[in-house]
Structures are given as C-alpha cells and as structure tokens.
Amino acid sequence: MNVFAVPDLPEIRPGDDIGALIRERVDVQPNDVVCIASTIVSKAEGRTMDLDSVVAGDRAVEIATRLARLTDDEKDPRFAQVVLDESVDLVMDAPFLLTETQFGHITVNAGIDRSNVPDADLLLLPSDPNTSAVSLHESLGAPVIVTDTCGRPFRFGQRGVAIGWAGMPASRDWRGEYDRNGHELEVTVESVVDELAATANLVSGEGDGGTPVIVIRDFEFGEHEGSDNLFREYESDFIRQALQEWEFEQ
Structure with missing residues (x-):
C-alpha cells in the first residue's frame, strides 16, 4: 500500500470544488481510496x-x-x-x-x-458526511472517506475515524470465514474505513500541516462480504446506555 498527501491545496472557501482541486494535483486511480478531512468538506459547504x-x-x-x-x-x-x-x-x-x-x-x-x-x-461538521462523500466519489471516480479526529474510550489520545464514505463498504465481514485452525469466525467485523482514516491521519498529521487530503493506493479489500454498519445502534450500545445512567460527581 502506498499512502501520500495531495500537495499544495489552497485554503478552502465556501463553494470550492474539492474534487476538481484534487484532480488538478493528482491523477486519481479508480482503485485509490481518497481520504478527505471533514474540515475542508465543511469549509466548502459553508459550515461555519x-x-x-x-x-x-x-x-x-x-x-x-x-x-x-x-x-x-x-x-x-x-x-x-x-x-x-x-x-x-x-x-x-x-x-x-x-x-x-x-x-x-x-x-x-x-x-x-x-x-x-x-x-x-x-x-x-458536514451536515451529512455520507452525502458529501457520494458527491466527491462521483467527482473523483474513486472511493472516498470523509475523516475526522476522535478520542477513544479506555485509551489516551486521538486517531482518525471515518464519518462518511462512498464507493466501498464500511467494513469487512469475516463472519463465516475460518482461521488457520479451522475455527469459524462468529463475531469479527473489521471497520476498514476507520482503519484507512487512521492510516491517512498518520500522513496528514494535526496542527498546521496543511495536507487535508490523503490518497491510499493499492489497498485491496479482498474477497470478503461487505457491511455498511458503522455507528452502533442504541439497543446494542451497552456503554452508551450505561453512560446515560451515570452522573458525574466531582
């Protein structure tokens, strides 16, 4: 896999065509995955x-x-x-x-x-990152992930995550496949868009880097079933349910 930043992007203003700005600087391939920071998507959409x-x-x-x-x-x-x-x-x-x-x-x-x-x-944030990703996917002719930086429960520090995507499934579904010992996998669903967003964040960095678009080339999804479930529903989110019963006391 090759991961690189799109160079020399200008400060994004409302109404800017992000897809066109990317195409002017990089020959995007159909099998590339283009990770775009939500900050510039929001700027282009006037979300200030x-x-x-x-x-x-x-x-x-x-x-x-x-x-x-x-x-x-x-x-x-x-x-x-x-x-x-x-x-x-x-x-x-x-x-x-x-x-x-x-x-x-x-x-x-x-x-x-x-x-x-x-x-x-x-x-x-963009009001509907998936819709934003669909528009950018159509413009670029390649899968697109709209990324953000987010903290993690139980761990210190932030990492890149996907908040919108188009042109590829959100997850690899390993259920029904087998490990090396012939044991059938029953629960493993790999959040690929989050992993690619985190990979992009390693290159784009934080602060004043000025490289909000990252191209991931030669990533292979593999022969797996795909899933577009990313945000856990309330009924199965036991941590969220517990948090809403908890009250902070100083």
Missing part, C-alpha cells in the same frame, strides 16, 4: 458560524454554568447552544459534552472545531 449570531437558551446557560464550576474555566453558553443544535442526543453533560450528531456519530462537542478556521469562530 460566528458566536455573535447565536442566542443561548436556558439549557445551554445551565450547561455552561455547570461546566465552568466543574472545570474552573469560563464557558460560553453560546458554544453550548451550538453543540445542542448540532446534536440529536446529549450522552454526557459533564465533565464535558458528549453528543450524538444528526448523522449518528458520537463525539465530544458534536465535533465542532475552533482550529484552522480563519474566517469564523466555529467550524461545524
């Missing part, structure tokens, strides 16, 4: 916001006040309001906001970013 335009409701004021008390750090209730607006469920409200976005991704602060946003206070 200024806090001056936000009016905080009572719930947002309550959340910000409580978090400020718990963390000894001032919290802006307008930011809390934007998080609530971008979410369909508040999984945790202390000591930080863990939410389910409108497209099913569970992340801190609804994935709202404050870094590398030159013309606004906040950068929101």
